[in-house]
Amino acid sequence: MEEKEIGAITHYFGKVGVGMIKLTDSIKIGDTIHIKGHGYDFSQPVSSMQVDYKNIEEATAGQDVGLKVDQKVHPNDKVYKVIA
Secondary structure (H helix, E strand, C coil): CEEEEEEEEEEEECCCCEEEEEECCCEECCCEEEEEECCEEEEEECCCEEECCEECCEECCCCEEEEECCCCCCCCCEEEEEEC
């Protein structure tokens, strides 16, 4: 399984389980991402994304997106897109 780094976590909103990602590449609903942090490492499909509180289907490099995450994440965690 190949992976490409697409950004990093900048903030985590614990009450709603959302991580903010500063993107360096594109991502869309249905992609599988892999998040690596200090002491944890997990993959999940992208099921919900928002920019400025609006649901979006796709995001591009340079955008800050809110992404529903399965586990707690921390600033500077690396985010990778899994390439099948």
